Amino acid sequence: MERSSTTSGGSARREATRQKLYEAAVTLIAEQGFSATTVDEIAERAGVAKGTVYYNFASKSVLFEELLRHGVGLLTASLREAAERTAGEGGGKVDALDAMIRAGLVFIDRYPAFTQLYVAELWRTNRAWQSTLMVVRQQAVAVVEGVLREGVADGEFSEEIDVPLTAAALVGMVLVAALDWKSFQPERSLEDVHSALSRLLQGRVSGRR
Amino acid sequence: MERSSTTSGGSARREATRQKLYEAAVTLIAEQGFSATTVDEIAERAGVAKGTVYYNFASKSVLFEELLRHGVGLLTASLREAAERTAGEGGGKVDALDAMIRAGLVFIDRYPAFTQLYVAELWRTNRAWQSTLMVVRQQAVAVVEGVLREGVADGEFSEEIDVPLTAAALVGMVLVAALDWKSFQPERSLEDVHSALSRLLQGRVSGRR
DNA sequence: GCTTTTGCACTGACCAGTCAGTTCAAAAAT
DNA sequence: ATTTTTGAACTGACTGGTCAGTGCAAAAGC
Numbered sequence: 130m131e132r133s134s135t136t137s138g139g140s141a142r143r144e145a146t147r148q149k150l151y152e153a154a155v156t157l158i159a160e161q162g163f164s165a166t167t168v169d170e171i172a173e174r175a176g177v178a179k180g181t182v183y184y185n186f187a188s189k190s191v192l193f194e195e196l197l198r199h200g201v202g203l204l205t206a207s208l209r210e211a212a213e214r215t216a217g218e219g220g221g222k223v224d225a226l227d228a229m230i231r232a233g234l235v236f237i238d239r240y241p242a243f244t245q246l247y248v249a250e251l252w253r254t255n256r257a258w259q260s261t262l263m264v265v266r267q268q269a270v271a272v273v274e275g276v277l278r279e280g281v282a283d284g285e286f287s288e289e290i291d292v293p294l295t296a297a298a299l300v301g302m303v304l305v306a307a308l309d310w311k312s313f314q315p316e317r318s319l320e321d322v323h324s325a326l327s328r329l330l331q332g333r334v335s336g337r338r
Numbered sequence: 339m340e341r342s343s344t345t346s347g348g349s350a351r352r353e354a355t356r357q358k359l360y361e362a363a364v365t366l367i368a369e370q371g372f373s374a375t376t377v378d379e380i381a382e383r384a385g386v387a388k389g390t391v392y393y394n395f396a397s398k399s400v401l402f403e404e405l406l407r408h409g410v411g412l413l414t415a416s417l418r419e420a421a422e423r424t425a426g427e428g429g430g431k432v433d434a435l436d437a438m439i440r441a442g443l444v445f446i447d448r449y450p451a452f453t454q455l456y457v458a459e460l461w462r463t464n465r466a467w468q469s470t471l472m473v474v475r476q477q478a479v480a481v482v483e484g485v486l487r488e489g490v491a492d493g494e495f496s497e498e499i500d501v502p503l504t505a506a507a508l509v510g511m512v513l514v515a516a517l518d519w520k521s522f523q524p525e526r527s528l529e530d531v532h533s534a535l536s537r538l539l540q541g542r543v544s545g546r547r
Numbered sequence: 548g549c550t551t552t553t554g555c556a557c558t559g560a561c562c563a564g565t566c567a568g569t570t571c572a573a574a575a576a577t
Numbered sequence: 578a579t580t581t582t583t584g585a586a587c588t589g590a591c592t593g594g595t596c597a598g599t600g601c602a603a604a605a606g607c
Contacts, residue, residue: 142586160464164373167562178588183564185586249458252517255369291534293523294515298538301514302507308461309506317503325500329507332541351551351606376596387553389599394551398597 147185149175151196159242162249163193194258197250200243201265207232208272222280226330229273230303231323237307238319248304270296302326356394358384360405368451371458372402403467406459409452410474416441417481431489435539438482439512440532446516447528457513479505511535 153175157166168189172179186192211232215225237244250262273296280286303326310322362384366375377398381388395401420441424434446453459471482505489495512535519531 140585146586160462162371162373162458162462164371168564169562179563180565180588181586184588189563245461249462252454252521253369253371253458254521287537290537291530294519294526294531294534295538297518298511298515298535301518302511304514305510306503306507309510310503312461312463314502321500322503325503326507328496328499329504349550349607355552377598378596387555388597389554389601390552392598 143185146175146177146181149177150182150185150192151199154192154196155200155240155246156242158193158196159246159249163189190257194261196243197247197258197261197265200240200247201269203240204233204236205268205272207236208269212272212276222276222283222285223331225276225280226273226299227327229276230299230326230330231319233300233303234307234319234323234326237304237311241308241311244304245308248308270300273299299330302329352394355384355386355390358386359391359394359401360408363401363405364409364449364455365451367402367405368455368458399466403470406456406467406470406474409449409456410478412449413442413445414477414481416445417478421481421485431485431492431494432540434485434489435482435508436536438485439508439535439539440528442509442512443516443528443532443535446513446520450517450520453513454517457517479509482508508539511538 150171154166154171157170157174160166168182169179171192172182175182182189182192186195208229211228212225215228218224220228250256250258251266253259256262270293274292277286277290277292277296281288281290281292306322306326310317359380363375363380366379366383377391378388380401381391384391391401395404417438420437421434424437427433429437459465459467460475462468465471479502483501486495486499486501486505490497490499490501515531515535519526
């Protein structure tokens with residue numbers, strides 16, 4: 130009797146095992162890629178026998194797909210929370226975007242391996258988990274698009290902005306800046322990175338203060 | 339007698355074979371990733387015998403590394419040309435950045451598979467070609483950093499901007515926006531995408547026109 | 548007459564997935 | 578309270594297939 134769908138059910142023991150497998154898989158796949166990572170490696174790092182992997186997941190790809198869903202779930206929740214919090218505090222949409230940038234950075238700070246793996250797979254075609262990836266991507270980008278659209282409706286943003294494209298560009302800006310931060314200057318503080326991106330967002334790049 | 343290093347030497351015939359192999363490899367690896375792509379597939383798509391691959395390249399990874407060098411070479415040349423052209427036309431640094439954004443888009447438009455593959459590999463660790471990738475990344479980002487630094491020196495950009503971070507963010511913005519364009523709305527024109535990014539760069543997002 | 552390409556058979560390592568068997572804690576029986 | 582049974586969870590040796598890389602003789606360019 131296996132239950133491959135996400136949450137509920139499953140004994141506490143089982144859930145703990147799955148968690149260990151996620152954690153082992155995410156770092157290995159981020160470092161080496163999906164195909165270069167063996168199930169034996171994942172099992173070994175999780176401190177579990179190979180058979181256990183197959184007891185808990187139907188296949189290597191299914192393990193990976195559920196890992197994706199799990200991770201992006203965390204991210205979207207966090208973005209949404211940030212947007213709603215600023216709305217509650219009466220901030221404008223620029224503040225909402227700024228808060229979401231920060232939420233994105235906090236997420237990447239906490240789960241750098243997941244982010245890395247996500248970016249690496251996002252634009253691939255012809256892979257088994259393509260559709261999962263699309264769904265999951267749309268969930269995250271939709272939050273940003275929502276804020277942009279509201280901002281346009283409010284008159285806070287120009288009506289001429291291209292919502293989907295701008296959303297993608299913003300996501301990309303944060304993603305790439307953060308990955309570079311983690312990979313090449315990990316000693317920098319989150320505040321540093323955040324303020325650099327804030328400045329870019331608000332067009333305070335040109336012009337000597 | 340093989341010659342694995344990059345350029346010069348090599349008959350025209352040989353060069354043509356290598357070119358075919360690059361083209362075959364770049365699409366396959368972009369779609370499936372390095373490890374999931376077999377040497378037999380590459381040879382078949384290039385219309386060449388497997389032995390020929392090994393006659394021209396020492397190994398699968400070497401083929402890939404040279405492919406990376408080759409591609410990023412094209413990109414940096416194109417970015418540099420764009421920056422220099424606007425300088426010659428007496429434009430400011432914002433114009434240079436804008437021209438570089440366009441050059442980036444043109445590049446991605448022409449070589450989407452390469453871009454995809456590059457992004458997928460860039461932040462991986464523990465891979466054989468890691469060092470190659472670092473060098474090559476630095477070459478490209480350095481061009482952007484150069485323009486930013488000159489802009490700061492000129493007083494055209496704020497002294498407070500963080501040059502490496504801002505450069506990374508800009509590259510990311512273009513990269514992600516363009517990959518999304520190619521993957522999810524390929525019917526859009528380059529001009530469309532360019533103007534959306536231009537607007538973002540110049541902080542013309544907030545404020546109704 | 549060199550260099551380059553071909554075609555194809557071969558090897559040895561590696562790896563996803565399987566399966567017969569073990570463990571153990573909680574439920575059922577006594 | 579003690580023994581027995583049950584079944585979910587886990588184990589790890591094994592299998593069948595795949596693939597990077599080799600070897601080489603013959604053909605095709607240049």
